[in-house]
Amino acid sequence: MLLLSGEAGIGKPRLVRAFKDAVVQDPSVLFEYRCSRQHQHSAFYPVINLFKQVLRLDQDNVFSTPWHELEHTLNQYGLPSHASRALLANTLLLSPPHDLVPPPGLSPQCERRQLFDTMQTLLTGLAAEHAIALIVEDLHWIDASTLELLNLLVTQGLPAHLMIVLTCRPEFDVPWAQQTFFT
Numbered sequence: 001m002l003l004l005s006g007e008a009g010i011g012k013p014r015l016v017r018a019f020k021d022a023v024v025q026d027p028s029v030l031f032e033y034r035c036s037r038q039h040q041h042s043a044f045y046p047v048i049n050l051f052k053q054v055l056r057l058d059q060d061n062v063f064s065t066p067w068h069e070l071e072h073t074l075n076q077y078g079l080p081s082h083a084s085r086a087l088l089a090n091t092l093l094l095s096p097p098h099d100l101v102p103p104p105g106l107s108p109q110c111e112r113r114q115l116f117d118t119m120q121t122l123l124t125g126l127a128a129e130h131a132i133a134l135i136v137e138d139l140h141w142i143d144a145s146t147l148e149l150l151n152l153l154v155t156q157g158l159p160a161h162l163m164i165v166l167t168c169r170p171e172f173d174v175p176w177a178q179q180t181f182f183t
Contacts, residue, residue: 001154001158001163001164001165001166001176001179001181001182001183002163002164002165002166002182002183003139003166003167003168003174003182003183004016004165004166004167004168005167005168005169005170005172005174006169006170007169007170008169012137012167013137013167016032016135016137016165016167019135019165020133020135023133024133026130029130029131029132029133030132030133030135031050031053031054031132031133031134031135032134032135032136032137033046033047033049033050033053033135033136033137034046034136034137034138035136035137035138035139035140035141035142035143035146036138036141037141039141039143040141040142040143041143042143043143043144043145043146044091044143044145044146044149045143045146046136046142046143046146047091047119047145047146047149048091048092048093050134051088051091051092051119051122052092054122054123054126055069055070055073055092055122056069066092066094067089067094070085070088070089070092070094071085073122074088074118074122076125077121077122077125077126078121078125079118079121079122083106083111083114084114084115084117084118087111087114087115087118088115088118088119091115116148116149116152119149120149120152120153120156123153123159123162124159124162127159127160127161127162128159128161130161131161131162131163132161132162132163133163133165134162134163134164134165135164135165135166135167136150136164136165136166136167137166137167138167138168139166139167139168139172140168140169140171140172151175151176154175154176154179158181
């Protein structure tokens with residue numbers, strides 16, 4: 001995990017671009033998203049965009065729907081749970097089949113935990129296949145839900161083949177500064 005911190009306008013995006021040009025040879029293992037001032041109160045805004053990129057849901061595919069792509073990927077990483085599928089589909093704003101709804105009776109905390117576990121399992125599964133670079137820009141505008149997911153990833157132990165590059169302004173209080181893998 002690498003953090004680039006500095007005032008606005010000093011060239012953090014240029015350093016990230018140089019990193020991508022020098023290190024990332026295969027664009028299919030590079031995932032990036034930007035936190036945004038306009039969406040800092042929208043739960044999971046950058047995560048939705050990230051998972052659409054990871055799951056290739058933003059690409060036009062005449063042979064399948066985004067729902068089928070999601071279902072295929074969840075099967076590939078051993079996430080057959082009905083609840084996992086429904087929660088992730090709802091979060092990604094996909095239209096699943098009508099019979100796929102989260103099971104009743106789950107508390108919001110249980111749903112959130114299951115959603116986080118599903119997202120973490122997907123990222124860990126991808127990182128097990130090949131090295132991944134995840135770039136998160138403008139962390140100072142991160143929404144609370146995305147920060148909670150990032151905290152979970154960091155505290156649960158990052159997969160060995162996952163490198164996270166973060167950018168932020170100095171006013172952002174970095175919760176992982178004491179971790180051994182943080183620079």
